[in-house]
Amino acid sequence: MPYITVDGADLYYEEHGEGDEIVISSANGFHPTYPAALAQAPTNYRVYTLQTRGFGRSGRLDEAPPQGYLNRWAEDVIALADHLGAEKFTYTGISHGGGIGWVIAHRFPERLKALLSVVGTPHLRYGVTDSSEGRRKIVDNPGNTEIIREAMAQIAGPTPEGREELREAVMELALATKLERDPKEARINQGMPFPEAKDNDALREVLSTIDVPVLILGGMRDGVIPPGSSVLAGAAVRRAKTVLFEDEGHWIAKESPERLVREIKLFMDELDGTALPARNEALSLAGGEAGTV
Template structure:
């Protein structure tokens, strides 16, 4: 069974490809990304680790003492140690990206690069306990209408019948997933990355301390990770590179992963040259 055993939990993982570039990713669950990085043109060796609290990984009745994002980051490092990896590329989508930012700040020596997909730290307005959308989903107690409305805000607009059909399928899948959550899963609220930063200026100060090559992939129509947050990270993090898609929203990794793969192939080529 593909479980990684820690002293207190078991974490489910999957493995894809056999390439030389090792990529780790962690999240509540996965769609096609980042498994597609195992194929051409990137040809990576990909491991996806289901975050503690979700799915086939051990569920928790209370949040970790150190907070969800720091705990999930530590779990990724423990998994990397288990694999014998001194350094690796980390990629994450949305909250999975948040895990990567915490890794980059706390353990930069372990990351060859961070690839953040719609996952730059949120804009700040004083309250960093959660994004408004995540808080509404948690507080709804699995109310289908509330969950669907929040996902419609996240995704942004679509501009063709074909893309609208894909969006409807994406939202239906996400709503079903959340309605199927256990009570423990439904209560998880990881909060914003770097919650001690309560203003955009404080957040930029933290971002300037991150000493890891970072690729930022973001959507201009994202309803939760604003273009401004992506640009803030791109301006603040030394050696950062940002690609912003005008016609994408928060679900680009599910809806058009091939666009991400094309940019990542270029970036890995630059990184390794």
């Protein structure tokens, strides 16, 4: 099992695939599907998943890092990239893992080829910047099955029609993971990216300084990262592309990873200049003219 030692902590990571495109993701824990799916066709990337310090097989934390959890975890991702010899890499993260990516994009933009943010744009500001309501319920009630299930259902959002059985299976797996965590893990509250931004105008100003290609993938039914969060970030970041799924919520990466992979494939091909030609170019290649039918 591969580990990297960073500032006295042994951090656990896994490698998926053998492609040339390096993708790093970090989170408290990973669902079996995404982001490992990016190591398979049609993307075939080389994917590294880094478990955040304080959780699972990574080293424990006796106290909160002085720079804050998200900043500490972002620095750990950079350390892994250095260990891998990856001067530039693509980062993808889900929810709190997406928050890590936004911190990297803000603090270490020169290291990123792109940020792929999955239901992970910075929370909208309503006077609270320490965490979402659902997250606070989970942190404040470790081991309480009923409250944690209720909080996770709130975070996930309404269940799409026809997906009830899958949602229940995902819920049971997520609930078991939460209940199995030791007390130190269960009480970690990572907070929000950019807590210094106390309102949405201040958040928009911070995001406007980010100069990295960003793909924002969100769900219209998300119970913690509402579509307004994705729209705010997409409008503030100059090189952002925003895709919102009407019938998806906060658990899109667990329930519909193939939809994420398709959008990521297109976005990365556009960055590399290998995507299908734009309409005007396609018309020109076919001997037609733009605007003709």
